[in-house]
Amino acid sequence: MTDQQKGFAAAPAATSAPSRVTLHLGHLPSKKNIKAPWPRTPSRVDPNNPPWPAFRGYHEYSFAHATMGVRLPTILGKAIDDTSRTLNEQYSEDVIIDLVACLERMDTLMADLSGNQKLRPIVDDGEADVALWNKEIAKYFQGKDFMNAPWLFAEAYKYRRLHECFSVSKNWKDYDVFYRQKCDTFSRSADAVFELSMRFAEPFKQAENLSDAERAEAERLMFLELTQVCLWGNSTDLSLLINMTEEQIKALQSTGGDHLAATEKNILGNHLGQLWDTVKVLRKKTGGRIDFVLDNAGFELYCDCVYADFLVQSGLAKQVRFHGKRIPWFVSDVTKKDWEWLLNSMVYGHLFPKSNEVERESLRRLGARWKQYEKDGIWIYEQHPFWCTGYTFWDLHSEAPDLFLHLSRSDLVFFKGDLNHRKLTYDCAAPASTPFDQAIGPMANAAGAPKVCSLRTIKSDVVVGFGDDGDDLAEKLDKEEPGWKISGKYAVVLLSEGRPGEKVHFA
Ligand code: F6P
Numbered sequence: 001m002t003d004q005q006k007g008f009a010a011a012p013a014a015t016s017a018p019s020r021v022t023l024h025l026g027h028l029p030s031k032k033n034i035k036a037p038w039p040r041t042p043s044r045v046d047p048n049n050p051p052w053p054a055f056r057g058y059h060e061y062s063f064a065h066a067t068m069g070v071r072l073p074t075i076l077g078k079a080i081d082d083t084s085r086t087l088n089e090q091y092s093e094d095v096i097i098d099l100v101a102c103l104e105r106m107d108t109l110m111a112d113l114s115g116n117q118k119l120r121p122i123v124d125d126g127e128a129d130v131a132l133w134n135k136e137i138a139k140y141f142q143g144k145d146f147m148n149a150p151w152l153f154a155e156a157y158k159y160r161r162l163h164e165c166f167s168v169s170k171n172w173k174d175y176d177v178f179y180r181q182k183c184d185t186f187s188r189s190a191d192a193v194f195e196l197s198m199r200f201a202e203p204f205k206q207a208e209n210l211s212d213a214e215r216a217e218a219e220r221l222m223f224l225e226l227t228q229v230c231l232w233g234n235s236t237d238l239s240l241l242i243n244m245t246e247e248q249i250k251a252l253q254s255t256g257g258d259h260l261a262a263t264e265k266n267i268l269g270n271h272l273g274q275l276w277d278t279v280k281v282l283r284k285k286t287g288g289r290i291d292f293v294l295d296n297a298g299f300e301l302y303c304d305c306v307y308a309d310f311l312v313q314s315g316l317a318k319q320v321r322f323h324g325k326r327i328p329w330f331v332s333d334v335t336k337k338d339w340e341w342l343l344n345s346m347v348y349g350h351l352f353p354k355s356n357e358v359e360r361e362s363l364r365r366l367g368a369r370w371k372q373y374e375k376d377g378i379w380i381y382e383q384h385p386f387w388c389t390g391y392t393f394w395d396l397h398s399e400a401p402d403l404f405l406h407l408s409r410s411d412l413v414f415f416k417g418d419l420n421h422r423k424l425t426y427d428c429a430a431p432a433s434t435p436f437d438q439a440i441g442p443m444a445n446a447a448g449a450p451k452v453c454s455l456r457t458i459k460s461d462v463v464v465g466f467g468d469d470g471d472d473l474a475e476k477l478d479k480e481e482p483g484w485k486i487s488g489k490y491a492v493v494l495l496s497e498g499r500p501g502e503k504v505h506f507a
């Protein structure tokens with residue numbers, strides 16, 4: 001068949017050959033507006049193939065790129081400095097040799113990360129999560145490296161490898177390279193810490209001369225304000241604030257009423273009203289069980305506790321369960337040690353030399369009350385290994401069914417912060433208008449799914465739950481305010497419907 005018979009333009013004489021062949025397609029059907037094949041059907045979703053395209057380190061348009069290429073090596077470099085400082089404080093030879101070996105393993109990790117090596121299995125250090133990690137690597141990430149694996153997995157993997165540098169040692173299994181930084185940032189948050197302790201040290205009471213309606217309204221307003229305190233407490237995250245001045249931290253932590261009213265404008269997906277409707281009915285059951293899947297230690301944890309204290313005192317919650325991390329995680333996340341440190345230093349510490357006696361007493365009283373809640377089983381601190389894996393929460397019901405069952409007994413589960421939000425939403429490029437329930441998949445629609453509330457200041461690419469006009473809003477911000485997704489200036493408060501009361505069946 002000649003070209004002419006095939007429908008191509010006749011080949012011109014060699015001397016006047018055009019640089020390109022142009023086809024005329026006027027007889028073909030007109031172009032259709034084809035819908036992209038997203039989201040993937042749930043049966044085709046897996047950790048390497050999220051419902052919408054994953055963010056990966058080599059995507060220069062994504063925060064993944066700066067994080068994997070620059071932030072993680074910087075964080076690891078600081079962790080090496082911290083460990084060297086600790087090394088220089090040791091005196092026993094065995095202990096020193098053991099720590100030098102940890103440092104050598106950190107150097108290897110730095111070389112692997114900077115050289116973009118393939119993700120190898122986690123060494124069996126006898127810990128509860130090794131099987132989960134290695135199953136996920138073997139099933140979905142064989143041959144993948146730090147930059148081409150989905151960002152969420154690669155970043156979490158780096159923190160598990162960092163833990164491994166210590167977990168295989170004899171004397172340093174639980175060493176936390178971020179501990180000094182976490183304590184230090186809380187100590188530098190004096191203004192905001194006392195702003196809250198001076199208001200909440202005394203068990204809170206409503207004014208006596210109020211009608212029932214006025215009482216209810218006062219309680220609603222207080223709830224909304226404290227929810228915002230808890231929310232914006234998330235904007236001070238150490239992994240982003242490596243070089244922050246005290247003044248900058250103060251500005252981020254301002255908790256005054258005017259400031260909060262103004263900041264509600266920055267909540268781009270706002271279910272605060274629905275959240276209050278959910279919480280206010282818990283008192284009828286003589287208080288509900290509320291869970292917090294925690295994010296950062298220090299000031300954010302302190303805000304979480306102030307909020308939880310209000311929920312208990314007002315009779316809205318009869319029990320609060322706090323879920324922390326088993327190992328040092330994403331720099332500033334809460335471990336058991338950070339939890340104990342906060343409560344004990346509030347009561348016994350000398351953290352704020354410039355404070356006055358009244359301020360210090362307010363902090364001691366608050367800390368003493370919180371410790372009493374713990375003794376009475378009203379507050380319970382837990383740490384399930386699943387929280388420190390590379391799995392997203394779409395896999396919580398399948399990979400940690402015991403934890404799912406446990407959470408399904410809660411009346412409301414708060415997920416704090418950016419990383420938890422990334423894990424709820426599979427950290428992928430979903431449109432900003434995607435309804436929260438759709439974005440969190442099984443955490444909203446599996447039988448027994450509890451009501452989930454994400455309190456997150458936006459510090460990375462994924463954004464959902466912005467409402468019907470959300471795609472336009474996101475596009476406008478992309479144009480007018482580059483960097484709006486990583487600044488922590490904007491936030492979401494998103495609540496799922498939940499399917500509580502339905503029986504949970506596991507295969
Ligand atoms: O490294 C990026 C990241 O994982 C983002 O999720 C966020 O910028 C930060 O680290 C952690 O934030 P958060 O403490 O709020 O989860």
Ligand code: MG
Nearest residue numbers: 295296330333
């Ligand atoms: Mg964190």
